[in-house]
Amino acid sequence: MDLYSQNIIDHYKNPRNRGRLKDGNLAHNEANYSCGDKLSVDLKVENEVIKVFKFTGGGCAISQAAMSILGESIKNKSIDEILELNFSNIKKMLGVPISERRLKCALLGLMTIQNALLKKQGKEMKKWTDYIEE
Amino acid sequence: MNNLRQQFPILSQKINGQPLVYFDNAATAQKPQAVLDAINDFYTKYNSNVHRSFNPLGEKATQLYEEARQKVAQFINAKSAPEIIFTSGTTESINLVAQAWGQRNLKKGDRVVISIAEHHSNFVPWLQLKEEVGIEIDVIPLSNDYKLDIKKARTLLQQNNVKLLAITGCSNVLGEITNLQPLLDEARERGIVTLVDAAQLIAHEKIDVQKLGCDFLAFSGHKLFGPTGIGVLYARKELLEQMPAWQGGGEMIQEVHQDSFTVNELPHRFEAGTPNIAGAVGLGAAIDFVMENFDIIKKREQELTEYFLEKINQLDFIKLVGGQESKNRAPVFSFTIDGVHPHDAADILGERGIILRAGHHCAQPLHESLSLEATLRASLSFYNTTEEIDKFFKELTLVYKKFQ
Numbered sequence: 264m265d266l267y268s269q270n271i272i273d274h275y276k277n278p279r280n281r282g283r284l285k286d287g288n289l290a291h292n293e294a295n296y297s298c299g300d301k302l303s304v305d306l307k308v309e310n311e312v313i314k315v316f317k318f319t320g321g322g323c324a325i326s327q328a329a330m331s332i333l334g335e336s337i338k339n340k341s342i343d344e345i346l347e348l349n350f351s352n353i354k355k356m357l358g359v360p361i362s363e364r365r366l367k368c369a370l371l372g373l374m375t376i377q378n379a380l381l382k383k384q385g386k387e388m389k390k391w392t393d394y395i396e397e
Numbered sequence: 398m399n400n401l402r403q404q405f406p407i408l409s410q411k412i413n414g415q416p417l418v419y420f421d422n423a424a425t426a427q428k429p430q431a432v433l434d435a436i437n438d439f440y441t442k443y444n445s446n447v448h449r450s451f452n453p454l455g456e457k458a459t460q461l462y463e464e465a466r467q468k469v470a471q472f473i474n475a476k477s478a479p480e481i482i483f484t485s486g487t488t489e490s491i492n493l494v495a496q497a498w499g500q501r502n503l504k505k506g507d508r509v510v511i512s513i514a515e516h517h518s519n520f521v522p523w524l525q526l527k528e529e530v531g532i533e534i535d536v537i538p539l540s541n542d543y544k545l546d547i548k549k550a551r552t553l554l555q556q557n558n559v560k561l562l563a564i565t566g567c568s569n570v571l572g573e574i575t576n577l578q579p580l581l582d583e584a585r586e587r588g589i590v591t592l593v594d595a596a597q598l599i600a601h602e603k604i605d606v607q608k609l610g611c612d613f614l615a616f617s618g619h620k621l622f623g624p625t626g627i628g629v630l631y632a633r634k635e636l637l638e639q640m641p642a643w644q645g646g647g648e649m650i651q652e653v654h655q656d657s658f659t660v661n662e663l664p665h666r667f668e669a670g671t672p673n674i675a676g677a678v679g680l681g682a683a684i685d686f687v688m689e690n691f692d693i694i695k696k697r698e699q700e701l702t703e704y705f706l707e708k709i710n711q712l713d714f715i716k717l718v719g720g721q722e723s724k725n726r727a728p729v730f731s732f733t734i735d736g737v738h739p740h741d742a743a744d745i746l747g748e749r750g751i752i753l754r755a756g757h758h759c760a761q762p763l764h765e766s767l768s769l770e771a772t773l774r775a776s777l778s779f780y781n782t783t784e785e786i787d788k789f790f791k792e793l794t795l796v797y798k799k800f801q
């Protein structure tokens with residue numbers, strides 16, 4: 264199956280929840296330095312639950328679409344639920360085959376959200392190897 | 398021509414059932430059978446260590462290794478073979494200059510002039526010296542036509558305390574071949590030491606270091622149809638003689654005692670440890686191949702460059718990052734595609750058998766200066782064909798449409 268499904272291209276061209284949040288209470292950004300993809304997220308978290316999510320960033324279709332797709336599914340989820348997500352959840356959400364060379368593109372969104380939450384909890388943030396060794 | 402292409406076995410490969418279209422020659426070039434055979438022969442028949450082995454096999458290996466050095470010297474018209482130091486590649490060659498020459502000759506406040514088009518390997522070693530020693534770095538900008546701004550370059554070279562001009566002979570992004578002579582002449586008149594990064598230039602132009610009058614010149618074997626892991630630093634003998642040894646170990650020494658050592662003569666002083674013997678032999682074979690076929694290589698590259706430029710200009714959704722003129726240009730083309738990120742295009746085209754590179758191509762300062770995050774790069778060699786160029790643009794148009 265094609266990595267660039269209709270759905271991926273649609274999310275790339277029309278990203279959901281794109282923008283900044285003025286009244287958010289959590290912000291974080293990550294980059295994949297090996298290719299230059301960047302994501303910044305703004306979150307509003309109330310009682311350990313994600314209420315509002317916005318993101319900005321730039322990069323390839325996979326990194327940006329994956330963020331848009333993941334972002335749609337995290338609203339009203341608890342911090343714990345989100346911290347449990349892993350690469351196989353992302354693969355399922357994207358619904359396309361992810362080759363090794365695109366692994367980081369697909370994971371950058373998840374890493375940005377999870378590290379925002381880990382930062383808030385004062386815990387150690389995740390690195391690429393934490394995802395790839397899973 | 399067909400005959401020459403057939404000497405590159407990898408080019409008849411298929412990827413996903415599609416014929417391989419190899420457009421990533423600026424990253425590394427493919428190897429002709431003669432190079433593969435030379436390496437295989439070495440390991441099959443002559444493998445042993447070089448220098449001071451009192452046995453016939455070691456003698457033969459030493460001969461082959463030193464013959465390769467002779468070939469390199471002839472190829473770039475060095476005065477003598479000891480001016481050729483084998484390294485692992487361009488990157489190591491430039492680092493050798495920065496460490497062995499730079500650490501001794503540069504002090505706080507001294508200036509090194511480079512250009513904005515440099516590869517990271519001719520940027521970072523000088524940034525490291527800036528941190529370690531406190532040198533200043535001046536960067537020659539581009540003018541509007543993507544060529545180096547020669548006027549600005551002159552002004553920079555005319556400052557006080559300029560000690561080194563370290564400059565690329567050909568940009569691995571823009572494909573522009575630098576007009577080296579006036580810059581090198583200006584530098585020499587002012588007593589400024591010069592280094593040419595010939596990593597790209599070496600595969601596209603005949604180089605004569607004596608005519609250029611540069612002090613150092615660096616290149617990699619693998620971009621010249623030779624193996625990876627072998628490269629060259631040419632250095633003028635007078636400079637080499639004044640330079641301290643770099644890495645310590647076997648081969649680079651004359652005598653070692655418990656509390657002292659003396660260094661070996663040139664060029665061995667700068668080749669510590671067992672060298673890449675098979676690599677040097679393979680590079681020698683690559684040089685034979687290029688010398689034999691240089692005129693055809695040059696003519697084919699010119700034709701392909703003209704054809705590629707003509708085609709790219711017919712597509713208004715592509716923006717070429719580089720000059721439009723086919724003269725003084727290598728067949729290296731970087732560009733952006735409206736609505737498509739270069740990484741996505743490289744991935745999709747790769748699945749169709751077309752091998753390209755996307756990103757900043759180890760030239761992030763250049764991309765930043767042009768306000769670009771990334772580009773897609775097609776870099777051709779003489780063995781590519783106009784049919785491959787047609788196929789590439791056809792597939793690229795499909796990618797563009799997919800994202801509309």
Ligand SMILES: Cc1ncc(COP(=O)(O)O)c(C=O)c1O
Pocket residue numbers: 423424486487488489516518519565567568569594596597617759
């Ligand atoms: C202009 C230029 N300089 C230096 C290098 C570094 O060469 P290597 O990686 O073989 O050391 C390259 C390789 O891409 C290059 O294009």
